[in-house]
Amino acid sequence: VNSYRQALSKLKETLGDSKVFDDPKILYAYSFDASGLSSGRPFCVVRAFSREDVVATLKVAHKYSIPVTVRGSGTSLTGASIPSENSIVLDLSPMNKIIEVNVVDGYVVVEPGVRLDDLNSELAKYGYFVPPDPASSSTCSVGGCVAEDAGGMRGAKYGTFRNWVLALEVVLPDGETVFLGEPVMKCRQGLSLLHLMIGSEGLLGVITKIYLKIWPLPEKIVRLLALFNRVEDAGRVVAETRRNGIIPLIMEFLDRNVLKFVREATGLNLPEAEAAIIADVDGPSEAVWRYAEKLKKMMERCGAFYVKASDDPSEMEKLYTARRAAYPACLKLRPMPAVLIEDITVPPSKIPEMLKSIYIIAEKYSVPVVVFGHIGDGNLHPVIYTDPRKPDLWSRAEKCFEEICLAAVRLGGTIAGEHGIGLVKRKVLVKELEERKSLKALELMKKIKYVFDSKGIMNPGKVFL
Ligand SMILES: Cc1cc2nc3c(=O)[nH]c(=O)nc-3n(C[C@H](O)[C@H](O)[C@H](O)COP(=O)(O)OP(=O)(O)OC[C@H]3O[C@@H](n4cnc5c(N)ncnc54)[C@H](O)[C@@H]3O)c2cc1C
Numbered sequence: 001v002n003s004y005r006q007a008l009s010k011l012k013e014t015l016g017d018s019k020v021f022d023d024p025k026i027l028y029a030y031s032f033d034a035s036g037l038s039s040g041r042p043f044c045v046v047r048a049f050s051r052e053d054v055v056a057t058l059k060v061a062h063k064y065s066i067p068v069t070v071r072g073s074g075t076s077l078t079g080a081s082i083p084s085e086n087s088i089v090l091d092l093s094p095m096n097k098i099i100e101v102n103v104v105d106g107y108v109v110v111e112p113g114v115r116l117d118d119l120n121s122e123l124a125k126y127g128y129f130v131p132p133d134p135a136s137s138s139t140c141s142v143g144g145c146v147a148e149d150a151g152g153m154r155g156a157k158y159g160t161f162r163n164w165v166l167a168l169e170v171v172l173p174d175g176e177t178v179f180l181g182e183p184v185m186k187c188r189q190g191l192s193l194l195h196l197m198i199g200s201e202g203l204l205g206v207i208t209k210i211y212l213k214i215w216p217l218p219e220k221i222v223r224l225l226a227l228f229n230r231v232e233d234a235g236r237v238v239a240e241t242r243r244n245g246i247i248p249l250i251m252e253f254l255d256r257n258v259l260k261f262v263r264e265a266t267g268l269n270l271p272e273a274e275a276a277i278i279a280d281v282d283g284p285s286e287a288v289w290r291y292a293e294k295l296k297k298m299m300e301r302c303g304a305f306y307v308k309a310s311d312d313p314s315e316m317e318k319l320y321t322a323r324r325a326a327y328p329a330c331l332k333l334r335p336m337p338a339v340l341i342e343d344i345t346v347p348p349s350k351i352p353e354m355l356k357s358i359y360i361i362a363e364k365y366s367v368p369v370v371v372f373g374h375i376g377d378g379n380l381h382p383v384i385y386t387d388p389r390k391p392d393l394w395s396r397a398e399k400c401f402e403e404i405c406l407a408a409v410r411l412g413g414t415i416a417g418e419h420g421i422g423l424v425k426r427k428v429l430v431k432e433l434e435e436r437k438s439l440k441a442l443e444l445m446k447k448i449k450y451v452f453d454s455k456g457i458m459n460p461g462k463v464f465l
């Protein structure tokens with residue numbers, strides 16, 4: 001108690017009262033993230049406006065051995081950004097400057113609290129963008145995207161944030177600052193600490209400045225909607241496109257129930273089908289319709305009973321809105337109070353088998369499961385409905401969750417494509433590594449964590465059981 005009191009007065013003395021909060025109402029508000037879980041109440045919240053504020057906070061936390069949970073916008077779906085009991089929440093949302101756009105050298109420099117959509121609005125003025133686009137892009141921070149290695153719809157073509165980070169400024173748990181990587185096209189600096197930081201979920205240090213590669217905006221996009229009577233037929237489209245040399249910009253999957261939820265939640269006029277795919281092809285204006293026609297034929301060959309391609313802005317916007325609304329609609333119209341959301345990723349050739357397994361496993365445990373996801377890169381988000389007040393149902397939902405994860409691993413995939421591990425996937429991470437006979441990897445991860453953070457103050461309880 002004494003050390004907490006001393007730490008609080010030291011933080012207030014160094015940073016000023018306006019940046020340090022211990023009002024219980026504020027602490028309560030910071031106890032959650034988008035996962036809907038709450039693990040503990042922080043003992044104070046620091047709102048950082050600069051790297052110096054971060055350094056000062058970590059020095060105090062380190063001295064008094066107080067846990068720190070870094071927070072971007074709190075949109076984590078795995079509980080990565082909810083604080084542990086009596087921790088300091090370090091809120092980076094005030095660090096929201098776009099520092100430099102350098103088109104010729106091909107990068108942008110930002111503070112971590114910049115919202116992803118704000119960054120892309122600014123880059124659009126130059127005809128550029130940062131491609132990964134989590135569906136939370138209107139809210140999530142760039143720092144959170146790097147720390148989660150977030151993906152999104154355009155992952156089908158451009159991968160996750162990992163592919164776009166050139167360099168990072170990082171404040172280590174003891175308050176020392178390091179610069180990792182360089183803002184150049186190629187950089188080999190011994191072992192890549194830069195890539196250790198990407199996806200590190202606040203476990204190793206605080207990212208305070210980010211250099212991202214930028215890319216020219218697509219010249220033209222044509223959007224397709226395809227409808228299927230059989231889910232597995234939709235699943236076959238991805239392998240078919242790859243076999244024929246087309247990599248779509250986005251390729252999104254929605255099953256019958258997700259389409260229904262989106263229709264009801266948004267009022268959009270969407271057709272009924274067992275499964276739908278929304279896909280974008282992009283490229284030079286002269287070529288893009290040719291690609292779209294090719295893709296349309298492939299979808300028909302796979303069994304689509306309806307395919308429409310359009311470059312009409314309002315039609316395109318409607319489909320994009322439908323896809324972005326998928327998860328919020330699944331939450332809004334949920335038939336049960338709680339959800340477990342999966343993030344499995346399998347090789348494209350295994351998608352039909354994976355889809356089939358999901359519904360079989362759901363039936364086995366008698367739990368409602370709906371599926372949507374970034375099918376273009378094999379990343380599916382089955383949503384399992386459950387109720388924490390009903391122990392039998394909860395246990396069946398947990399078993400269903402685990403069995404879907406294991407099915408993905410056995411098909412050569414992984415339990416987590418883009419949402420990270422956080423609190424929710426710690427157990428299944430162990431299962432995945434066990435299945436691969438690679439528990440040694442977990443041991444190495446824990447040793448690396450110790451090298452960065454020997455006092456274990458950074459986001460304790462996350463990632464590792
Ligand atoms: C509706 C909805 C849709 C979503 N869609 C997608 C999607 O399509 N693809 C996808 O990948 N994710 C998606 N997500 C998950 C989430 O939005 C992303 O993981 C996002 O990148 C998190 O950003 P954030 O700023 O909210 O981070 P937070 O939730 O605040 O933090 C996430 C983790 O990163 C750490 N962290 C944050 N900032 C820093 C920093 N500067 N330095 C060190 N550690 C830091 C935190 O401690 C925490 O462990 C979705 C979430 C929602 C609610």
